[in-house]
Amino acid sequence: MCNSDLYPSSKKIIHIDMDCFFAAVEMRDNPAYREVPLAIGGPSDRRGVLSTCNYQARRFGVRSAMPTGQAMKLCPDLVVVPGRMEVYRQVSKQIRAIFERYTDKIEPLSLDEAYLDVTDSGLYSGSATLIAKAIRENIYDELALTASAGVAPVKFIAKIASDLNKPNGMYIVTPEEVGAFVERLALSKIPGVGKVTIRKLHAMGLRCGADVQEYGRDNLVMQLGKFGESLWERAHGIDTRDVVTVRDPKSVGIERTFSKNICSFDECWAFIEGHFAELERRLAPKLVDRTITKLGVKMKFADFQQTTVEHHYTQLELEPFRHLLSQAIARQHQREIRLLGIFAGLKPKADAEQLMLSL
Numbered sequence: 231m232c233n234s235d236l237y238p239s240s241k242k243i244i245h246i247d248m249d250c251f252f253a254a255v256e257m258r259d260n261p262a263y264r265e266v267p268l269a270i271g272g273p274s275d276r277r278g279v280l281s282t283c284n285y286q287a288r289r290f291g292v293r294s295a296m297p298t299g300q301a302m303k304l305c306p307d308l309v310v311v312p313g314r315m316e317v318y319r320q321v322s323k324q325i326r327a328i329f330e331r332y333t334d335k336i337e338p339l340s341l342d343e344a345y346l347d348v349t350d351s352g353l354y355s356g357s358a359t360l361i362a363k364a365i366r367e368n369i370y371d372e373l374a375l376t377a378s379a380g381v382a383p384v385k386f387i388a389k390i391a392s393d394l395n396k397p398n399g400m401y402i403v404t405p406e407e408v409g410a411f412v413e414r415l416a417l418s419k420i421p422g423v424g425k426v427t428i429r430k431l432h433a434m435g436l437r438c439g440a441d442v443q444e445y446g447r448d449n450l451v452m453q454l455g456k457f458g459e460s461l462w463e464r465a466h467g468i469d470t471r472d473v474v475t476v477r478d479p480k481s482v483g484i485e486r487t488f489s490k491n492i493c494s495f496d497e498c499w500a501f502i503e504g505h506f507a508e509l510e511r512r513l514a515p516k517l518v519d520r521t522i523t524k525l526g527v528k529m530k531f532a533d534f535q536q537t538t539v540e541h542h543y544t545q546l547e548l549e550p551f552r553h554l555l556s557q558a559i560a561r562q563h564q565r566e567i568r569l570l571g572i573f574a575g576l577k578p579k580a581d582a583e584q585l586m587l588s589l
Contacts, residue, residue, distance in 0.1 A: 242358035243473065244346040245380045245388035246365060248325070249397035251342035252318055253284040255310060258374050267305050270313045271298050276319055279500035281313055285397060293490075295497045315507050318546055320341075321373060328368045332361050337473045340486050341508070343392075347473035359402050366400065383408065384469035390419050393489070408467040412439040420464050424491030424566035427457075427532045437467040457534040482513045483528070485571025491532055492567050495559050501570050502527075502551050513546055520576040522546060522563055527554040529561075530569035537561045 240334050248254065252270040257263045269289035271477035278298035286390055290305035302308055322341040329336050335347035346365075354360035362379040369377045376398035380391025383405045391401040416438055418428045434453065436442055442450065442465035450458030463469065484505045492498065513522075526540030539557045542551055 240349065241347065241383045242349045242351075242356075243382055243385055243388040244348060244358055244362045244365070245382075245385070245392040246325075246329070246344055246346065246414025247363070247378050247380075247389075247396075248342035248369075249376045249378055250282055250284050251375075252282045252313055253287075254375050255314075255318060255321055256401060257284060258480045261310075263309065267292065267308045269298075269301060269308055269310045271301075271310055279496055280310070281500065281504055283308075295492055297496070311385045313504070315504075319508065319511070320326075321375070324373055325369060325377075328365060328372070331368075333363060335473050335475055337475060340484075345388065345473045359400075362400055364396075364454055366398075368465075384467065385471050385473070386421060386464060386469045387411065387467065389401055389421060390415070393419075412465055413443070415439045415465075417442070417461070417465075419462070420536065421489070422491070422530075422532060422568040424532045424568065426491075426566050430454075431461075439469075455533065460534055480577075481573050481575050482509065482516055483526075483571050484509050484512070485528060485569060485573075487530075487569045488567070492570075495555065498529075498555055498559065499552065499568065502555060503548070504574055505572065506548050506551070509572055509574065510546060516576060519579060521579050522574050523577050524575035525550050525554065526573050526575065527551060527558045528569070528571035528573065529558045529567055531562065531565040532568050533565060534568075535565075536569075540573075540575065 253268050255364070256268060256270065265286065267290060269280045269283035269287055269292060271278055280292070280294055280296050280298055280301055282294045283292045287305055287308055292301045292305050292308060298310060318341055326336065326338070331345060332353060333348045333351055337345040339345070347360050348361050351361060355362065358381045362381050366377050366379055369375055377398045378392050378396045378398060378446050378564040380394070381400070382388040382391055384401040387403050387408065391403050394401040417423055417431050417436060423431070435565060442461055447459070447462045450462050454461065486501065521580055522544050523542065524540045525543045525546070526538055528536070528538045530536045537558055541553045541554065
């Protein structure tokens with residue numbers, strides 16, 4: 231049985247996730263795309279990888295991070311269009327402006343999803359459910375896009391909940407419902423539990439939260455190490471992470487925890503290529519009084535072990551990330567990848583100049 235004293239039930243967390251965001255923007259802006267299977271991605275050669283697709287395409291088994299050639303075999307009528315990152319970034323800013331009407335505690339995870347902490351909001355008599363409903367209505371009325379939402383007292387449950395009634399839906403888990411929710415929760419729904427991990431858990435007889443609770447913390451840690459501790463916490467509704475609104479000023483980066491783990495170099499490189507321009511944009515205002523000292527790649531595996539590869543660079547260029555990614559992938563050891571990030575380390579210009587003189 232889940233102990234409700236173990237999680238901060240006073241928190242009100244909303245996870246907003248736009249529905250097939252890039253594809254939805256394309257369908258909004260071009261009516262010809264609205265009734266056809268559509269994907270955003272590169273050419274159909276072996277290195278082309280899809281960044282996202284609409285729900286018509288998903289019915290054929292097409293999914294994000296899939297090679298374009300494979301997607302075309304599954305869905306010969308698939309329409310593949312190149313992404314328009316500047317447009318998506320602008321729409322993302324508009325969505326962020328809507329969030330800011332309701333709270334200043336916003337943690338963007340990517341252009342199309344974010345956590346919001348509305349614990350202290352007095353709007354709608356403090357109802358997180360009504361705030362989430364209003365946000366979704368604002369997004370639809372003003373931007374002609376749909377968003378799904380999850381509402382819960384902790385982050386990971388809010389994220390899971392936002393996926394349960396997709397597309398254009400909402401799911402609420404109240405503090406009183408957390409215990410029952412995690413007991414029946416399929417372990418495959420927990421962020422970071424990928425195909426390899428779930429096979430191992432099933433072999434141990436673990437399929438839902440109640441199974442983990444019965445298995446016991448010590449046994450889990452003995453079998454699974456650090457990941458066992460995290461899994462035990464999630465199976466008891468525990469997630470003490472706050473919604474993070476302030477980032478480390480010593481670096482600028484972009485990272486994503488994938489809804490489904492990835493494995494290959496090409497999938498990782500597609501993420502880096504697709505987000506490089508966003509890193510460049512975030513970095514630009516910082517370079518007024520700071521300079522780049524290093525570039526790096528951060529990777530977290532399905533067992534929650536993390537590795538970071540970084541080297542000294544003084545300019546932001548895409549190609550160094552290919553070498554950094556190769557070194558990070560070499561540490562994978564057949565594990566699935568749950569999180570990937572790229573970053574640039576910074577120092578004030580005076581400190582950097584002194585560092586260079588001392589080398």
